[in-house]
Amino acid sequence: MRVGTEESAVVLLEAVPRHASSIWTRAYLRLLLSGDTICALLACVCVLSVRLIYGAYIPPEEFLLGFALVAAWPVALRVGGAYRQRANGEGTDEFKAVFNGGVGLMAAVAIGAYATQTAIARSFVMAMLPLALLSTLFFRYRMRKRLHRRRAVGDYMRQVIAVGHRESILDLVMQFRRQPYHGMRVVGACLPQDRMDADLDGIPVLGDFAEVADVVAHTRADAVAVLACPELDGSALRRLAWSLEATRTDLFVAPALMDVAGPRISIRPVAGMPLLHVEHPEFDGGRQFVKSVFDRVVAGAAVLLLALPLLAIALLIRMTSQGPALFHQTRVGRRGKEFQVVKFRTMVVDAERLKGSLINSNEFDGVLFKIRNDPRITRVGAFLRRYSLDELPQLLNVVRGEMSLVGPRPPLPEEVAQYGTDVRRRLVVKPGMTGLWQVSGRSDLSWEESVRLDLRYVENWSLILDLQILWKTWSVVTRGEGAY
Incomplete structure (x- = not known):
């Protein structure tokens, strides 16, 4: 060797x-166990205290039942898989395991009380256990973020x-x-x-x-x-x-x-052999209809909610540089159909004319054109780009059905002209305001990485994945990383 x-x-x-990870793994699991139990205990104490404050009589057996549920809480989470090592730090799997364990305990208590005709205070099923579930999910979220910070510096x-x-x-x-x-x-x-x-x-x-x-x-x-x-x-x-x-x-x-995962993949025994069955992605039908309705409703509500901030940004752009506040550009959407994307103007008016003189300064390794310190960007534009505020007018494109909230990056026609067969796969879904590329590095990604992320989204899209990406986008945008 x-x-x-x-x-x-x-x-x-x-x-x-x-092996090497066993020591910190055991310590981390003990910490999770202690935190989960404390969350259940606080929920129990909170519910009992509220009942006492409002003058309710609580018999001793209900106190015993409450603390019995506290003891049963980590057991239920363990049955749900919340203490499996491979779930540590993986948000979806970990939260799903906690949710399944908590809901399972609630169902078991409710069904058990009904089957035995036991008089159990409704506050335990309707208040204590849901409160314990919410507090445990929040605790796990904070622990997950702490674990990620430690792993970012090489620990755990x-x-x-x-x-x-x-x-x-x-x-x-x-x-x-x-x-x-x-x-x-x-x-x-x-x-x-x-x-x-x-x-x-x-x-x-x-x-x-x-x-x-x-x-x-x-x-x-x-x-x-x-x-x-x-x-x-x-x-x-x-x-x-x-x-x-x-x-x-x-x-x-x-x-x-x-790059194909999730519900599209299942293992099925055929003739004594475990075969990997891969279902085709769904680009039309009921799920796409739900996604389209979700996009338009959320985008329309966001436009109404952000009307005044959008107006303020437009006025700031007009006051600090010559030219219109909005910038319209031809982009390629689903199935190669072109549309006019709407963004706040972040460059000088003749930016497209100046692009030819900057070709040799391109810092991207693919068909995209990107310069970290692009001289055409205005001072206000640099701020808008850092926090992706320049993309907010694309909500109008979403309302019109030209874009989605989540999807591949909307490409330029000249970029599409250079696409190979594999890369054109990006065009089978609507482009998005955000996507896996946005939450995985933004402009710091190479061309190959951005294409791979877009293709992975196309192959595995779902409304749940969209919600996860939207949640992560907020964190990425507020940090302003990878944007220029």
Whole structure:
């Protein structure tokens, strides 16, 4: 074995790790357990106190029942999966587990009381448990943010050995470095025996495919990520899983079909074989109708709510530079249909004419034209761009049905003219005011990264995903990162 010196959709073969991350994992789970119990206790005390303040008589058995529910709260969350390691820091999975556990306990108490004809105060089911659920979700959200901050500086990370070809490993390393909140750090790589390199962008190559188990034992890694490669077929993966059982090392396997996840993928047994079934994305029909109605209602309400701030921004632009406050530009929408996007003007009036003289200063590595310190941007425009205020008039495009609140970035016609077949896939849905590109780096992303994120959204869009992106957009925009 040679000793020296990250976003794929994965299928997890679950195991319980006992490696470098086990110490902080146990401490973190104890902290979650304590916090969840305190949330339930505070909810119980709050409800009982309100009843006492309003003069209600509370028999002793109700006090006992209340504190029994406090003790049952972390048990219910555990049954719901809220203390699984792989859910730590992953907002959707963690919140879903907490919600399922809390709702399950509420249902069990209500059904149990009805079935046994036990007189249980309605305040426990209608107030205490819902309050405990809300406070626990808030506590988990704060803990998740704290965990992400620690991971951003390299703490609380899981050590991963990447197995595959050079290009796929480099892509995995890049994704993990760009999104450290997932808690994964590649500490070593295993390559095909005939393609061994000294290192991969600082990641040491420690062995070949036959030495994965030895590499894990040497590095005490927490997980192995196997990327799609023809050398590792079903038999080889099965033998690898067996070799990792003794150390209880997690095994992640990336399917060959990348960037497709969520409800579109399911594993179905056919003729004794587990086959990965991939459903086609839905671009028309009921779900698209719901998305369209949601977009227009929310955008229309936002226009009414922000009418005065929008007017103030328009006046500020007119007073500080010559030209109109609004900027209209031809963009390409769904199925290649062109439309006029509306934005606040952030550049001088003759910006398009000056673009030709700045071509050599382009800092983007694809068909886009971006300059970090673009001399055409006005002082007010720089502020508007930093916080994406210049894009607020696009709410009118959403109301007209030309854009969506969430979707791929709306491209220029000259950009579309350079698209290859794969990139044109972005045009099967409406462009959006925000999207995965907005919450994953904005203008700091490379052309390939922005395309990959747009295509991933196209393949996996859902209203729930839209809501998640809208929630994250607020945080990204207020920090002003990656905008220029």
